[in-house]
Amino acid sequence: MGKKVITRRDFLKVAAMTPFTGAWACSLKTKKGEEPFGKSGDDGKVKVVLIRNENVLVSFNKPDPAVIQRMLDDAVSTLFDVKDPVAAWKQIIKPSDIVGIKSNVWRPISTTREVEQALKRRVMDAGVPEENIGIDDRGVRRNPIFQNATALINARPARTHHWSGMGGCIKNPVTFVRYIPDYHGDSCSDLARLWTEYNIKERTKLNILLMLNPLFHGIGPHHFSNQYVWEYKGVLVSQDPVAVDAIGVRILEAKRREFFGDDRPLQPPAKHIFLADTRHGLGVSSPDKIQLIKLGWKEGILI
Amino acid sequence: MKRISWILILLFLIGGISLTGMDTKEKRRILEELLPHEVHGWEAKGKDELYNPQTIFNYIDGAGEVYRSYSFTFLLARRYSKENQPDIVADVFEMSSSRDAYGVFTHDLEGEDAGVGRGSTYKGGLLSFWKDRFFVSLYAEEETEETKKALFLLGEKVASSIQSEGEMPDIVALLPQEDLVEKSVHYFHNHLILNYHFYVSDENILLLDQETEAALGTYREKNEKSHLLVVRYPEEAMASQAFKSFTGAYMPDAKEVGLVQTEDMKWTAAEVKRNFVIIVFNAPSVPFARDIVEKVVNIIE
Numbered sequence: 001m002g003k004k005v006i007t008r009r010d011f012l013k014v015a016a017m018t019p020f021t022g023a024w025a026c027s028l029k030t031k032k033g034e035e036p037f038g039k040s041g042d043d044g045k046v047k048v049v050l051i052r053n054e055n056v057l058v059s060f061n062k063p064d065p066a067v068i069q070r071m072l073d074d075a076v077s078t079l080f081d082v083k084d085p086v087a088a089w090k091q092i093i094k095p096s097d098i099v100g101i102k103s104n105v106w107r108p109i110s111t112t113r114e115v116e117q118a119l120k121r122r123v124m125d126a127g128v129p130e131e132n133i134g135i136d137d138r139g140v141r142r143n144p145i146f147q148n149a150t151a152l153i154n155a156r157p158a159r160t161h162h163w164s165g166m167g168g169c170i171k172n173p174v175t176f177v178r179y180i181p182d183y184h185g186d187s188c189s190d191l192a193r194l195w196t197e198y199n200i201k202e203r204t205k206l207n208i209l210l211m212l213n214p215l216f217h218g219i220g221p222h223h224f225s226n227q228y229v230w231e232y233k234g235v236l237v238s239q240d241p242v243a244v245d246a247i248g249v250r251i252l253e254a255k256r257r258e259f260f261g262d263d264r265p266l267q268p269p270a271k272h273i274f275l276a277d278t279r280h281g282l283g284v285s286s287p288d289k290i291q292l293i294k295l296g297w298k299e300g301i302l303i
Numbered sequence: 304m305k306r307i308s309w310i311l312i313l314l315f316l317i318g319g320i321s322l323t324g325m326d327t328k329e330k331r332r333i334l335e336e337l338l339p340h341e342v343h344g345w346e347a348k349g350k351d352e353l354y355n356p357q358t359i360f361n362y363i364d365g366a367g368e369v370y371r372s373y374s375f376t377f378l379l380a381r382r383y384s385k386e387n388q389p390d391i392v393a394d395v396f397e398m399s400s401s402r403d404a405y406g407v408f409t410h411d412l413e414g415e416d417a418g419v420g421r422g423s424t425y426k427g428g429l430l431s432f433w434k435d436r437f438f439v440s441l442y443a444e445e446e447t448e449e450t451k452k453a454l455f456l457l458g459e460k461v462a463s464s465i466q467s468e469g470e471m472p473d474i475v476a477l478l479p480q481e482d483l484v485e486k487s488v489h490y491f492h493n494h495l496i497l498n499y500h501f502y503v504s505d506e507n508i509l510l511l512d513q514e515t516e517a518a519l520g521t522y523r524e525k526n527e528k529s530h531l532l533v534v535r536y537p538e539e540a541m542a543s544q545a546f547k548s549f550t551g552a553y554m555p556d557a558k559e560v561g562l563v564q565t566e567d568m569k570w571t572a573a574e575v576k577r578n579f580v581i582i583v584f585n586a587p588s589v590p591f592a593r594d595i596v597e598k599v600v601n602i603i604e
Binding site: 005006007008009011012013106108161162163164180181184185186187188189219220221222223224225226227228267268269 | 360363364365366368369370392394411413414426427428429431440442444445446495498499500502503504505506508552553565566567584
């Protein structure tokens with residue numbers, strides 16, 4: 001029997017119940033849900049921590065090093081239910097690990113050196129010697145640390161994306177891929193595949209989706225205009241890459257509704273996030289399976 | 304004999320490599336000549352970069368698929384800088400035809416008409432236009448009054464360097480003008496771009512490829528929006544096959560061939576005429592759908 005063709009009509013069947021993009025989450029379940037990814041919260045839900053701080057940005061793309069360190073510490077401590085952030089890091093990183101911090105160097109909005117260094121500091125506090133820690137993005141395939149990494153920390157900013165709808169934690173390891181266009185089909189719908197094909201899933205210990213200054217709409221070949229960014233001053237942290245992206249995309253969609261004054265879905269829809277759950281079982285995307293813990297500044301939280 | 308074969312292969316490879324090298328060098332020269340060295344105090348900075356369909360992902364990530372979908376051949380990127388001002392990035396795409404330059408321009412139509420080239424838009428520090436077989440994107444890393452002025456001057460200079468005007472694809476003229484929403488027309492070839500603008504299916508059920516030409520437009524009647532898709536196939540037999548494939552996958556429950564009420568209580572109507580397939584999605588009523596299809600058929604005939 002051949003693969004079932006999915007058409008627009010399949011989504012219309014559930015569109016009355018959910019927004020169009022969310023339809024991917026509610027329909028076409030082909031993969032049995034797996035156990036929650038990493039640390040689970042109430043009722044076995046996947047924990048995602050959203051932390052915001054009004055004073056985190058010194059300028060547009062420059063976080064205050066002390067504030068971002070504190071935000072990451074609080075988020076990680078909350079995620080693992082411990083008071084000491086180093087104790088939390090020790091739950092996921094062993095001194096014998098070789099650790100790759102998978103960053104993102106996109107010119108308009110990057111992971112930033114401040115975030116990279118805050119993460120590196122805690123990996124070192126967990127007992128990993130500095131020479132066994134690497135920070136890289138586009139060079140990971142040639143980087144010996146990443147080639148031999150036993151643990152990955154996945155950190156990148158959230159933004160809308162020209163071809164996949166949203167660039168988030170699921171997409172970030174795409175630079176491990178030998179030939180990236182292999183994953184471009186149907187608006188990158190099967191990006192989650194790379195997590196198993198390149199042994200990313202087992203090695204990734206933490207996903208950090210930076211929402212400090214997200215891009216909520218893009219134009220032109222570079223998909224950027226400073227008209228479409230805002231200082232949300234938040235960070236999403238979870239062990240589940242799908243759950244952080246699922247929360248992140250909802251914040252972007254809420255910002256688009258607020259900015260444009262109508263319901264303007266992402267173009268293309270970020271269906272790879274929902275298919276990462278329903279088709280690939282990489283994590284969870286449905287809000288009723290996520291325990292979202294909100295810390296810090298609440299004004300304009302949008303979720 | 305074996306030795307002669309090897310020599311021939313070697314000569315062929317050397318010839319091929321040097322020909323490619325010459326092509327690239329010549330292409331770089333042609334594209335560089337379209338761009339001025341200086342505009343409104345911004346000066347070219349660093350070395351121009353040349354990309355082809357294989358290397359474009361190193362420059363603009365997944366967005367490269369859009370330009371590959373329109374058979375672009377080369378992209379020249381130049382960065383301009385001015386003290387205490389944001390950089391300006393000029394990207395000149397050479398497409399294989401003016402139809403494709405028009406098509407890639409229609410991919411992103413946000414913004415006001417900038418009056419540059421054959422068609423243009425300006426929004427948020429981005430000026431883009433098409434002329435002849437070129438699509439040009441001029442982008443300021445931050446929008447200011449000064450960058451806006453520089454972008455328009457740069458646009459006018461580049462447009463005036465392109466000598467020919469280029470033709471729009473004639474399939475666009477098959478979209479009836481009545482009720483057609485302004486800036487809603489997209490021209491393309493493959494199902495990746497169709498799905499970007501209007502999601503139809505994860506599979507290529509309309510059998511679109513680089514040889515097919517398609518025009519998509521949005522129609523508004525009161526508060527209802529419908530979408531008209533017209534596809535031209537190289538041969539009538541291919542159009543018939545595509546019609547069968549589409550109706551089989553999209554409307555297997557149709558009580559009448561090519562007409563179905565979808566789950567949102569709207570109507571989808573499809574028809575094949577010569578080497579064209581015509582489809583109206585989301586029509587508020589059967590008469591509305593049939594009326595648009597009939598108008599297209601009349602223009603084809």
